[in-house]
Amino acid sequence: MERRTKITVHPPNNRGLREVRIGGETVGSVWSLRELRTLLRRHGVPPDLDPDDRSRVSWLGGGSDTWPDHSWRRHAVIVLMVAGLVTGGVLLTTVGAPDAFNALTFAGRISGFLFILGGVTEVAAAVAAVDYWGKRGLTASGAIVLVGVLIALTVTTLLIFLWSEEMEYTPYMWAIFPLCAWSLWALWVVIRGKVWRGTPHPTKIATGVVVTALLAAVNLAYSAMYQPTTAPAKLDVSARFGEARLDLDEPVYHVPVTFRLKNSGTVPLYILAGDWSVYGRGGKYVEKSEELRDRRTALEQGEHDAWRHVESVGDTSLGVGPFSGPGNWYEPGEEFSQDKIVEIPKASEYDTVKAQLKLHVMRMDRGRIDLAAFSTEQYSWDKESVLYCPEEKCHGEFLAYNAQVRNNNNLVNVTRKPRYVTAWWGLGEADSNFDSNISTFKGKGFMSDAETERENKRYDLFTVTADAAIPFADVVDPRP
Incomplete structure (x- = not known):
């Protein structure tokens, strides 16, 4: 490029930019005199050029001091x-x-x-x-x-x-x-x-x-x-007695019980907490039961069944334990069964033997549980345990489990507090008890009943139960 080529600086546009031409070629636009010098140097113009030299630089629409850009x-x-x-x-x-x-x-x-x-x-x-x-x-x-x-x-x-x-x-x-x-x-x-x-x-x-x-x-x-x-969620559960056998050495009957579950729905399911139990019920036989005379008291106590010639003397726990949990999960069509052997003394005065399987379940399409954390047991007798269970929910000593639940839609995770699932299983003096819930508390404290119901509905927590009963006579003298 020749040194005497004419440089033209055009008027500012609506944004304060001034177009620059060297000869007849547009080489760029600049906001200020400093940018103009930089642009000219890149195109071979000596750095000592005086921008006010009218023989070299033509200013249109304002001179070298017109730079309206803010x-x-x-x-x-x-x-x-x-x-x-x-x-x-x-x-x-x-x-x-x-x-x-x-x-x-x-x-x-x-x-x-x-x-x-x-x-x-x-x-x-x-x-x-x-x-x-x-x-x-x-x-x-x-x-x-x-x-x-x-x-x-x-x-x-x-x-x-x-x-x-x-x-x-x-x-x-x-x-x-x-x-x-x-x-x-x-x-x-x-x-x-x-x-x-x-x-x-x-x-x-x-x-x-x-x-x-x-x-x-x-x-x-x-x-x-x-x-x-x-998408329907369905978990089939059952409890079934097998054929009893008399011990060869001791006066004890060994009664097999099979507990089974199957995910017969269309979505995967978590087992949050579960419990199996076998009871023996004793009864007192009378001409006419006193329990029939005061049905109001019986109904208030949750006793909806009534027997004319039997007055119940209570249930005795023969065997209890947790079942498939917490945190195990089952795909649609997947099933699981577990056999238990319950020992009943031959001289027992039970009239009925009952088995029950009860599970707390959560849909996996509502949230995901940190199973590594949820499978870690904490003990109520461990003074360093961070989990808490009130006396009305957990009687005696108990095992506790806690982990975070993440919603499957992350939009919910970023707009709400973290939720935690907590499960307990305890063994009292005469019976077992278990519970589970989802709350904003990390193992300590409980929400109100209304809040708990809301969270259970949000994550679709539900309970399934199966019961089975046989006369004790079938244990003593099984039918062919």
Whole structure:
């Protein structure tokens, strides 16, 4: 390039940029005199050139002192835009990644990947923001920024809506609420600046964004609400006595009992707590039972059965123990059985022998349990144990189990306190007892009955029971 080539600096545009030409070729645009010197040096102009030398430099629409750009304001907008969009990208990726790689349903994984895609779009929008409030080398940078802002506003609005259902503190609040406020400000900035102008096919871009948002919403609703509600959960349980045998050396009958469960539904199931028990019932035979005369007292005590010639003298525990838990899980169609042998003295005066299997169950499509932690026993007699069980729930010494429950939709995890499942199994002086619940307490304390019912409904906790009974005469003299 010849040293005497004419340099032309054009008038500022609406953003304060001045186009620079060397000869007849446009070499760039600049915001300030310092940028002009840098641009000229890159194109071979000596650094000692006097910009006011009219024989070399032609100034149109203002001289070397006309630079209307408010650089501090523009840079502030760039910093705020980039900070908000990058924060949105991190938040969306954090929310979506657990579902994308670990969701139980295909729809849940699609929803997670859509959130990750939204996070990538946010980062791309941050890069586009630097270009749009810079030299605008990309035609579509403004539209990309608009898409990023709309994604941030949509997601934060959704998260705040979910949070408002419980209004519980979570660390994510420190990102969600400021990001929502930022997205409102950013939306005002991009609409006022009409950033979509000059973008090819803006209608198609807007349609693509709307369709993607609707697809994400449908997948979210399907995986979080519809499918867990309509998919049936069913656990079949049974208790069955086998043929008794008299011990060869001792006056004791060995009575086999088989307890069995089978997941006959369509969703995997957790066993939170379970208990098997075998009882012997004694009875006093009379002409007419006194229990028939005072049915009100019997009903108040939960005794709904009445026998005309028998007055019950109570049940005696013959054998108890935990069953398949806590934390074991069963796929649809999977089953499990366990045989127990109960010893009954030959001289016993029971009239009936009863067996019962009772389980607390939770659907796996409502949440996931940290099984490594849940399978670790804690003991009530261990002074360092962090778990607690009130006297009215756990009689005597007990085993306790506790672990965090994560919702299968991570949107819920980030908008609510952590939930924990706690299970107990205790052996009292005459009987066993067990219980389980889901609460916000990590092993200590209990929620109110209304809160407990709400959590049990949310995670679809239910109880299944199977009973069996045989006359003691069948034990003493089994029928062929």
